[in-house]
Amino acid sequence: MTDRPPTHVSSADATTPSAGSGVRRPGLVSLVGAGPGDPGLVTRKAELRLRQADVILYDALVSQAVVQLAGPRAELVARRDLLDGRQATINAFLIDRARQGSRVVRLKGGDPFVFGRGAEEAEALARAGIPFEVVPGISAGIAAPAYAGIPVTHRAMASDVTFITGHEDPEKDDSPIEWDRIVRTGGTLVMFMSVRRIEEVVAALTRAGASPRLPAAVIEWGTMPIQRTVDGALEEIVARVRDAGIDHPALFVVGKVVSLRNQIAWFDRRPLFGQRVLVTRAKDQAPPLVEALREVGAGVMMLPVLAFEGPTEPSHLANILDALQKGERVDWAIFTSANGVHAFADALRRRRLDVRVLHGAKIACVGPVTAEAVASLGLIADELPEESRADDLFRVVGGVGGVRGKRFALFRAEVARNVLPDALRDAGGQVDIVPCYRTVLPPVEKDVAKRYVEMSTVVTFTSPSSVMNLCRLLGDDANALLTSKVRACIGPITAQALTERGLPPHVTAKEYTSQGLVDALVDYSAARTPPGSATGDAP
Numbered sequence: 001m002t003d004r005p006p007t008h009v010s011s012a013d014a015t016t017p018s019a020g021s022g023v024r025r026p027g028l029v030s031l032v033g034a035g036p037g038d039p040g041l042v043t044r045k046a047e048l049r050l051r052q053a054d055v056i057l058y059d060a061l062v063s064q065a066v067v068q069l070a071g072p073r074a075e076l077v078a079r080r081d082l083l084d085g086r087q088a089t090i091n092a093f094l095i096d097r098a099r100q101g102s103r104v105v106r107l108k109g110g111d112p113f114v115f116g117r118g119a120e121e122a123e124a125l126a127r128a129g130i131p132f133e134v135v136p137g138i139s140a141g142i143a144a145p146a147y148a149g150i151p152v153t154h155r156a157m158a159s160d161v162t163f164i165t166g167h168e169d170p171e172k173d174d175s176p177i178e179w180d181r182i183v184r185t186g187g188t189l190v191m192f193m194s195v196r197r198i199e200e201v202v203a204a205l206t207r208a209g210a211s212p213r214l215p216a217a218v219i220e221w222g223t224m225p226i227q228r229t230v231d232g233a234l235e236e237i238v239a240r241v242r243d244a245g246i247d248h249p250a251l252f253v254v255g256k257v258v259s260l261r262n263q264i265a266w267f268d269r270r271p272l273f274g275q276r277v278l279v280t281r282a283k284d285q286a287p288p289l290v291e292a293l294r295e296v297g298a299g300v301m302m303l304p305v306l307a308f309e310g311p312t313e314p315s316h317l318a319n320i321l322d323a324l325q326k327g328e329r330v331d332w333a334i335f336t337s338a339n340g341v342h343a344f345a346d347a348l349r350r351r352r353l354d355v356r357v358l359h360g361a362k363i364a365c366v367g368p369v370t371a372e373a374v375a376s377l378g379l380i381a382d383e384l385p386e387e388s389r390a391d392d393l394f395r396v397v398g399g400v401g402g403v404r405g406k407r408f409a410l411f412r413a414e415v416a417r418n419v420l421p422d423a424l425r426d427a428g429g430q431v432d433i434v435p436c437y438r439t440v441l442p443p444v445e446k447d448v449a450k451r452y453v454e455m456s457t458v459v460t461f462t463s464p465s466s467v468m469n470l471c472r473l474l475g476d477d478a479n480a481l482l483t484s485k486v487r488a489c490i491g492p493i494t495a496q497a498l499t500e501r502g503l504p505p506h507v508t509a510k511e512y513t514s515q516g517l518v519d520a521l522v523d524y525s526a527a528r529t530p531p532g533s534a535t536g537d538a539p
Helices: 044-052 087-099 118-128 140-147 179-185 195-207 234-244 256-264 287-295 315-325 338-350 368-375 390-398 419-426 446-455 464-483 492-500 514-528
Strands: 029-033 055-058 075-078 104-108 132-135 161-165 188-192 215-220 228-233 250-254 276-279 299-302 307-309 332-335 362-365 407-413 430-440 458-461 486-489
Touching: 029 044, 029 118, 044 104, 044 132, 055 087, 087 104, 087 118, 104 118, 118 132, 140 188, 140 215, 140 250, 161 179, 179 195, 195 215, 195 234, 195 250, 215 234, 215 256, 228 234, 228 256, 250 256, 276 287, 276 446, 287 299, 287 514, 315 338, 315 430, 332 338, 332 368, 332 390, 338 368, 338 407, 338 430, 362 368, 362 390, 390 419, 407 419, 419 430, 446 464, 458 464, 458 492, 464 492, 486 492, 486 514
Parallel strands: 029 104, 029 132, 055 075, 055 104, 161 188, 276 299, 276 458, 332 362, 332 407, 407 430, 458 486
Antiparallel strands: 188 250, 215 228, 215 250, 307 430
């Protein structure tokens, strides 16, 4: 097989008119599988198409975490917002936008061609002469059972698997499902969109000769942190599903392989499985925390309450760089956050300078994350306190040749505590406070913030500013909303800010990093989880 462009894709620049033609060429429609829900299961090509898209039309069951992979300029359109939402309306929308020259993504749960009507949309596009491609996705029929600890095939138990939809075309006269044949194979049956017809399906299987003791399972919201699995013998499964209140979206799995769940279930045994954790960190800083939380099974909701802009008065940064460029020296360059390091580096680049302007000054960082940012500039921090506190930073700096008569350049946020500069001055040091950036509140509606907090079981805070800004967003409702939530802080300074609000934290990380915060949450959850329970109480 050779690597060739898809038959229906004209070229990578399908939206560009031919030179001098005066005729607008149609754009590209990508029928993209969003996977079963876990955003980590989105393919690389799907993510690329989402970033490139001008318009994204998505189904209701597509995870919002996947939709958020869209580029900043993409127009997001929910299928339910398209008038009647009928297939003909969807087809017309795709064709119309493509004829306007747009790159259009039709984002569908699972795989577009597995009970997703993707073939019908491809037919309509082909008839209209619209360039299109299909980006396959991981089907829920494979992924949801895998996340529930159920392999759909097994050498000793099932050599075949049958996928069936429980929601057929209502215009068909009769169902083509051959229950007798399915039961005779002895393989695995995976049925989509069938939970509301489960009693009817079980009756059909039993009439066809399936053993009442055949293992069966129903998986609700497969691959998501709210996934629930109910299993039992075929004759018991209807009652168990009804008792548990399992509803759509769910998969019905029948076969010997279901019996393996007790041995190899893994997803719903992760330490924070079932917990909904709110991340308030700035959007560009959130990924390490988000990924670490997902790795231990938490469902993550992102509500960035911080954004960063240049300082209100940039002259302080300009003045210190002027002085350094002229050959003046500082004894210590102190960085109190990774943001300060990045802002300092950006200022150097704008002036076509590099770190040599520091002329051999010693480098001190408040913590390991800041030290990593410094390392990205090719520098090594000379001093790093064991605790990320101003007084500890003062001690390590003062312990190396003392403070008196030394010059300190303190690169920090515009609004910050003065504990460290005051201590250095009191000890006889000369301090240049250099605001490199300021923290601002991004545009977030109060109702949105309230809804996210209400939906969460855990709220994380990674700086005093995140405490201040979230409480500012919530207004008078802040304490009432946050009282019932588990409050987790990345370190003692952030914990102090919460305590001063009358909301002492339940969890404070011992290591002041994203991973340290997650580890502390896991430890807290383990201490509150009864033995033998998968998740227990909220962590």
